[in-house]
Amino acid sequence: MTDKNLLRAIPKVDEILKQREWRETVALYPQGIAKDALRLVLDELRSAIKKGVVHSIPSLASIIDATKTRINLSTAPGIKRVINGTGVIIHTNLGRSLLAQSAIEALHNAACHYTNLEYDLDKGERGDRYTHCTSILKRLTHAEGSLVVNNNAAAVYLVLNTLAEGKEVIISRGELIEIGGSFRIPDVMKKSGAILREVGTTNRTYREDYEKAIQDNTALLMKAHTSNYRIKGFFHEISADELIDLGKTYNKPIYFDTGSGLLIPLLEVSIHHEPSNIELIEKGIDIVSFSGDKLLGAPQAGIILGKAPYIEAMKKNPLARALRPDKFTLSALESTLLLYLDREQAIREIPTLRMILEDKNVLLKRARRIARKVSERLKRVTVSVIFTDAEVGGGTLPDVKIPSCGIALKPHTHSIESFEQKLRALPVPVIGRIEKDTLILDMRTIIAEDETPLIDGLETALKDDT
Structure with a gap:
């Protein structure tokens, strides 16, 4: 049979729709989706005949089976277990950190039942959604205040917009980082309304570089942890202690974007150079932000710790509502943080730490x-x-x-x-x-x-x- 004859022999959509086998199939699927899938299957058959790949017309049963496969593919969830x-x-491409069992149970509870997300059970009135994580974060880090947003990029944006809009933020040229998805500190700073003032060089930045750049219009002294790359060899960076001393001398707040979210030392794998958020708060850094779904082993979130006046200013920023997390994030995050009250339990039950x-x-x-x-x-x-x-x-x-x-x-x-x-x-x-x-x-x-x-x-x- 020639290609032209084969093409003519392809059953028409209307003819297939009248068949009993098709009606039995349609009963299991939405009619519109089934018809669209059938048309795609027949279009692929025509294309295969024209390319000389197919030399006979499949049976009606084969066409219906191919249609069912197409329907199943088009209606299956895109995100799947791997x-x-x-x-x-x-x-990152596979979803970052797995959650602890207690966090999974908290997610299930929040999904299946009403919760006291913004309801104060003691007072019987409207409450604050941030309270649930604030109390445990204060116990763990001794920070005066905390705020949770939907990721660390949002945290950086909110900090800069709240505390430095229209003013300068001083940061080392060697810390103008880019992470996946082309998230760049200079671009975020520009969008936030803050003015970038880079100092030092790519490989060497000193205290005096920051000090020379400080002026009346300086709003923040910032440090960003280079969590996804290392500079070695002829290298020097300003330390957190030096920044804290500068901040006190010139009455300027210090902001440290640590990124990776380490709460407890993990010297067993020589992570001695990774900044601990708890230690930074104890030293006197004014604001720290980091991710929830990295070394913390929690869901995606941006966690901001710091002095109460700065945290309160961020909460009042209208952007905070646009960046706030939902009940699922807060439920899973709180459950994960509770595990950190016992270091050994955290290592045993948080999959990221355990791995x-x-x-x-x-x-x-x-x-x-x-x-x-x-x-x-x-x-x-x-x-x-x-x-x-x-x-x-x-x-x-x-x-x-x-x-x-x-x-x-x-x-x-x-x-x-x-x-x-x-x-x-x-x-x-x-x-x-x-x-x-x-x-x-x-x-x-x-x-x-x-x-x-x-x-x-x-x-x-x-x-x-x-």
């Missing part, structure tokens, strides 16, 4: 167990246990490598690229990394609940010899 085998713990600090020997045992199961079930892949290095990720600790263990997979009947693509197409996608024509899956980021779907997924991906 297995993170990359070894990057706070993986960072988990003993390599524990990971080695898991890697061996999974490798053994894969070898027993799957004969078309070579699997081995390897030592590797994991990363914290999320724009934090760029020079820290965490010794880890994983499994290396080399398929016999697929190219490594095809194998990796098939793993990404699974109902529960598996995300790994390719090194030297081998797929690496790092155990540090594969949680216990992932092990069964991981092995099942590997088996599915290796079924077809393509």
